Amino acid sequence: MESLRSAGYAVINDVFGTEEITGILDTINNIDTSGPAFRKTNDLFAIRRFLKEVPGIRPFIFTNRLREIISQLFGKDYFLVKSIYFDKPEQSNWFVAYHQDLTISVDQKIPCEGFDQWTIKNDQFAVQPPIALLENIFTIRIHLDDTDENNGALKIVPGSHRKGIYRPETIDWNKEQEVVCNVPRGGIMIMQPLLLHASNRTVNNNKRRVIHLEFSDQQLPGGLQWAEYLALNNFT
Known part of the structure; x- marks a missing residue:
């Protein structure tokens, strides 16, 4: 898709229907949220390693429609590495x-050339890899609610994914443009990780529930392993 390559993002409406969204939300509402992968505050509820913690959600997410989009845009070599x-x-x-x-x-900390800025949070290791690896990842955000500038829709800087490591404090707003990515319920936003993005506070008393999925087609070097690894043919 040209907009994804040039601007770093794309929005596709009507990927999920009412029945599929209801199945997703019903599954989430009936799980035990007491484990370490679940973060609950007044401002945010989050589930890390979502597809591992809630395996029953997979059939509702990896519909024929979403599989078709992934296959058409990225081919058959990509696999899920984060949810x-x-x-x-x-x-x-x-x-x-x-x-x-x-x-x-x-899944663990192993010193490897080009991988630095190690952190660990809730038994989850994170590391900054070489930029070439980041350039080959794409993210799909599934929106379970209508989302606009009033309830935290992403703001992005189109084309910023093509500028390498781009520090936010160096953004020249005389040259850059900000775009708010409104996504209706059942739609998806596809984006590159290097795309500069932000999110405002909610001001309209509407929810914003999103499933964030990251995909790559590259295995990691030096014994490193993705914390999550699920091939598309396992999404059943």
Whole structure:
């Protein structure tokens, strides 16, 4: 898709129907959220390693329609490497400043050339890989609610994914353009991790529930392993 290559993002409407979204939400509402992968605050509810923690959700997510989109846009060699569920409540004051997604999640810390800035949170290792690896990842965000500038729709800087490591404090707004990516319920946003993006506070008392999925077609070097690894033919 030309807009994805040039601008770093694309929005596709009507990928998921009412029945599929209901199945997703019913499954989430009936799980035990007491484990370490679940983050619950007044401003945010999140499930890390979502497809591992809630395996029953997979048939509702990896529909024929989504598989077709992945296959057409990226081919058959990509596999899932990260999954998160976000629920930004109606009165959330949580916001995210402009940033790029510069880290990947791995199963353990192994020193490896080109991989640095190691962190660990809730038994999850993250590391910044070589930029070439980041350039080959794509993210799909499944929107379970109508999302616009009033309830935390992503703001992005088109084309910023083609500028390498782009520090937010160096953005020249005389040259760059900000775009708000409104996505209706059942739609998806596809984006490159290096795309500068941000999210405002919710001001309209509407939820913003999103499933965040990251895909790659590259195995990691030096004994490193993705923290999540699921091939498309396992999404059943």
